[in-house]
Amino acid sequence: MxxxxxxxxxxxxxxxxxxxxxxxxxxxxxxxxxxxxxxxxxxxxxxxxxxxxxxxxxxxxxxxxxxxxxxxxxxxxxxxxxxxxxxxxxxxxxxxxxxxxxxxxxxxxxTGRASVALDDGRLDLSSLQSTALSREKLFSLLRGRGVQQLGQLSRVYIEPSGALTLVWSDTPRAGLAIVPENDSELRAAMRDDRYRVCTRCGQLEAPAFDARCRACDARQWAPASVALED
Known part of the structure; x- marks a missing residue:
């Protein structure tokens, strides 16, 4: 035309x-x-x-x-x-x-294989990288399933379809909080000063531990968190 x-x-x-x-x-x-x-x-x-x-x-x-x-x-x-x-x-x-x-x-x-995104409360960063799943996206999906901190979980699998399969821990422990950072009131209520966690992968350590993370070699630590009862 x-x-x-x-x-x-x-x-x-x-x-x-x-x-x-x-x-x-x-x-x-x-x-x-x-x-x-x-x-x-x-x-x-x-x-x-x-x-x-x-x-x-x-x-x-x-x-x-x-x-x-x-x-x-x-x-x-x-x-x-x-x-x-x-x-x-x-x-x-x-x-x-x-x-x-x-x-x-x-x-x-x-169909592909399922990959392990979290093992005993600690993120598998290489698995997240290979599946192109960001930490924040994973945390968002976990929050939607009722997870407050990573120590509640024994395993998280990323299925070939992209769906997440959660295996809850029989003995939950303290871990990395995944509630939004701007929810300071809830984070303060969840805080557990008996441990500290690597903010990159969730590795749990004693409160005085200040070396590099044994899992991901990072050196960014924060107080651990425990899940609050419903």
Whole structure:
């Protein structure tokens, strides 16, 4: 379209584009068709897609969205090619599922492995770095699960889908507080001066310990904290 053909007063072009208004009815029909198709495809791909995505399942969902987007609004694109692509995506997903069940190595290759983000109240910084999960994001997710300080936990696993699995400690101890720093009243109530913790990884030490952290080599210490009863 030439520049002199673009007019702000041309409401027909702005709202309907260059297609006749009757095409809007076809757009509605296409949208309904693809809506039903997506529901069927998701059911065929597997129930896990509706809850937590693995890398393979997320790739399948993105491919479905990219396939359907263009022919939905373009009157020059037929519906058969995207239908064939959707069928191919579903078939590949089922093939990968079949191979994963019969080959553990392929399953790990396709879905990844769970990694340990926290071990006995101490953060595994290398694991966080490899999964591109920041401390603050992890703390935010833990607070949402009711955690006040890291000593409450025995393990935290980062699942291949990105979800967190928490293993609560049978014998909670003092640890690094993860409540927001601006909540000074709660932090003061949780303070336990019998121990100190590394503010980088949560390593627990005696109150007089002032050397470098044995776990992460940092030298930033703070009083430990205990969880308050509900």
């Amino acid at each position: 030439k520049q002199d053909e673009i007019l702000l007063s041309d409401l027909t072009r702005i709202f309907f584009g260059q297609t006749p208004p009757i095409f809007l009815l076809e757009v509605v029909a296409r949208a309904l068709l693809f809506f039903v198709l997506i529901i069927l495809a998701m059911r065929l791909v597997g129930r896990r897609v509706a809850s937590q995505y693995t890398l393979i399942e997320l790739s399948a969902a993105i491919a479905l969205a990219g396939t359907i987007g263009v022919p939905l609004l373009d009157d020059k694109r037929g519906l058969l090619p995207p239908l064939l692509i959707v069928g191919g995506i579903v078939a590949v997903q089922h093939l990968l599922g079949f191979l994963s069940v019969h080959n553990r190595r392929l399953d790990r290759l396709f």
